[in-house]
Every structure is written in C-alpha cells, then in structure tokens.
Amino acid sequence: MRKSPLVFSFVRDQMLFLAGLLALLSFLAILALGITIGIGNGVGKWNSRWDTFATIQILPNGDSAAVTKLIDDNKRAIKSAQVLPDSEVEKMLRPWLGSNDALSAYLPKVIEVEFNKKSSASTFGEQVRGISNVRFITHAAGAKNITKAGWQIMTISALVMLMVLGAIALCILYITRNITMLHKRELEILTQVGANDSFVAREVRSRLLKIGAIASCIGLLLATPMLILIMAMAQGTRIGLMAQMGIPIGGWVAIVVLAIGMVVLTAFLAHRTTMKILGS
Numbered sequence: 517m518r519k520s521p522l523v524f525s526f527v528r529d530q531m532l533f534l535a536g537l538l539a540l541l542s543f544l545a546i547l548a549l550g551i552t553i554g555i556g557n558g559v560g561k562w563n564s565r566w567d568t569f570a571t572i573q574i575l576p577n578g579d580s581a582a583v584t585k586l587i588d589d590n591k592r593a594i595k596s597a598q599v600l601p602d603s604e605v606e607k608m609l610r611p612w613l614g615s616n617d618a619l620s621a622y623l624p625k626v627i628e629v630e631f632n633k634k635s636s637a638s639t640f641g642e643q644v645r646g647i648s649n650v651r652f653i654t655h656a657a658g659a660k661n662i663t664k665a666g667w668q669i670m671t672i673s674a675l676v677m678l679m680v681l682g683a684i685a686l687c688i689l690y691i692t693r694n695i696t697m698l699h700k701r702e703l704e705i706l707t708q709v710g711a712n713d714s715f716v717a718r719e720v721r722s723r724l725l726k727i728g729a730i731a732s733c734i735g736l737l738l739a740t741p742m743l744i745l746i747m748a749m750a751q752g753t754r755i756g757l758m759a760q761m762g763i764p765i766g767g768w769v770a771i772v773v774l775a776i777g778m779v780v781l782t783a784f785l786a787h788r789t790t791m792k793i794l795g796s
Contacts, residue, residue, distance in 0.1 A: 536731075537687060538684065538732070538735075539730075539731040539734040539738075540735070541680055541683055541684045541687065541735070542684070542731055542732045542735025542736070545680040545681055545684065545735070546735055546739035546740075546743075546771055547739045548674070548676045548677035548680060549674075549677050549771055550743035550746075550763060551673045551746065552674045552677060553763050553764075553771075554743070554747055554761045554767070555669055556670050557761065557767065558750075558758065558759075559663055561760040562760050563663060566655035567654070568595070568633060568636075568637055569628070569629070569637075570637050570641065570654045570655060571626060571627070571628055571654075572626070572627040572629060572644060573624040573651040574624055574625040574626075574627070575650070575651075576623075576624070578624075578647070578649035578650045579647050579648060579649070582647045582650075583627070583644070583650055586640070590636070590640055593632055593636035593639070593640060594630070594631055594632070594636070594640070596629070596630045597627055597629045597630075598627065599625070599626070599627050600626040602623060602625075605624070605625075624651075637654060681781075684781065684782075688724065688728075688782050688785040688789070689785060689789055692724065692789040692793075693789065693793060695720060695724075696790060696793050696794075713794040713795065714791070716790065717791045718787070720786055721787040721790070724786040725783040725786070728779045729779050732775045732776070733775070735778075736772070736775045739771075740771075743763065743771075
C-alpha cells in the first residue's frame with residue numbers, strides 16, 4: 517500500500533494546541549447535551565408520574581355525599597381513593613395555620629385519588645367541578661412550577677451546547693484561515709506546478725479531520741464518566757425532579773452522533789473555507 521506524501525504538515529505545538537482546544541470544546545458540547553437529555557428525561561418521568569394522581573378537597577360546607585357517590589360511580593377509572601386523616605391534614609397545613617387552633621375546625625376533608633390513566637383524571641375533574649365547595653387539584657398542576665423550572669434549565673443547557681458548537685465552528689474557520697496564511701508559500705508552489713484548488717483543500721481537510729477526530733474522541737471519553745457521575749448524584753437525592761434524571765439508550769446514541777457530527781463539521785468547514793480562500 518503506497519502512502520501519499522504530505523504536502524505540508526503542522527509543527528508539534530500547532531497540533532497540540534488545536535487538539536487541546538477542540539477537545540475542550542467537544543467536552544463542553546457533549547456535557548451540555550448530556551445534561552439536556554438527562555433533565556428532559558427527568559421532566560418526562562416527573563410528569564408521567566403525577567398525571568394520574570389528584571387531590572379532592574371538600575370544604576366544611578361541601579357536599580361530601582355527592583363526592584362519595586361520584587367516586588363509587590367511577591370505580592373502573594379509579595385505581596385507589598384514600599381519605600387522609602384530619603391529623604395528617606392539619607400537620608400539612610400547620611405552617612399556614614400557625615398556633616391558631618380555632619382554624620382547625622375549618623380544615624377541608626382531603627381525599628387522595630389515583631386514576632388508571634390521565635384522561636380519566638381529566639374527565640373526573642370536570643364532574644367534580646360541578647359540586648359546590650369542592651376543589652379538584654391534579655398533582656401535575658401542583659408540580660407545575662417544578663416542571664417549568666426543569667424546562668428552563670434544559671433550555672439553558674441546550675443554548676450552551678449551541679453556543680459551544682458555534683465556538684467550534686468559529687475556531688475551525690479561524691484555524692483554517694491561519695493555516696493557509698502560514699503555508700502560503702507552499703500553496704503558491706503547488707499552484708505553480710499544476711495542483712488544483714480541490715487537491716489543496718483535501719490536504720487541509722485531511723489534516724484537520726485527523727485532529728478533529730482525536731479531539732472529539734478525547735472530549736467523549738472525558739464527558740462520559742462525568743455525565744454518569746452527574747446522573748448518579750442526581751438520582752441519589754431519591755426525591756424530586758432531580759431523582760428522575762437519567763440518560764436512556766437513545767440519549768447515549770445522540771451523544772455519540774454529536775461527537776461524530778463535530779468531526780464531520782470540522783472537515784466540512786475546513787474544506788469549504790480553504791476553497792473560498794484559494795478562490796479569492
């Protein structure tokens with residue numbers, strides 16, 4: 517197998533700097549994507565967990581008999597219904613009641629209901645709203661602020677990833693331009709001996725493609741254990757939205773695709789930029 521000779525090559529310091537810079541940016545991009553996927557997966561699990569749970573609050577002058585009859589009529593749609601003891605309700609509302617025991621007589625009767633599916637909860641809720649002095653609150657609605665915060669964090673993480681990818685693109689453009697300037701004499705000689713622009717562009721692309729592949733592999737190898745550690749720490753909380761975080765198989769595939777995509781982006785921008793510079 518005959519090896520094609522190098523038209524020009526980078527000095528060692530150049531290669532180390534370029535590989536180190538691209539590896540750092542690749543690490544940050546992969547880390548941001550992994551966190552985005554992890555939070556998105558957590559929000560999805562969090563929503564699906566609470567979509568079938570709801571609370572019925574019957575005020576002191578509410579029609580509890582109508583609520584009981586409604587629950588009996590919807591037994592097929594309801595998985596379980598549990599009346600909370602007054603002592604537990606008082607304990608939950610103690611921060612708002614303070615030391616005023618007189619308000620304890622006005623505590624609502626609380627029933628925790630679990631439905632077989634989300635649509636059943638919506639249908640039941642419409643029926644409950646027709647009963648006077650009775651409130652129907654889905655747990656998903658109660659956790660709305662937490663879900664909103666999760667989406668906001670995920671959006672910020674996705675924006676960070678896009679900014680890092682933009683920084684990678686700018687670095688490739690700047691590096692390619694500098695390479696053509698540093699090796700301007702060699703490129704002039706190549707042109708004089710009959711080399712076309714595509715040949716020169718392929719040479720620049722092959723050099724940067726190799727550096728980009730090495731940098732992307734380093735970034736992936738560094739980001740993977742970091743993401744595993746972050747997900748383990750989040751799940752270690754055991755409660756709340758963070759405990760639902762995790763990266764599914766499809767998420768890991770997306771991370772690998774991103775690493776490959778950054779290599780492809782490097783080769784594409786290097787070739788296109790070189791052709792544009794040579795054409796001018």
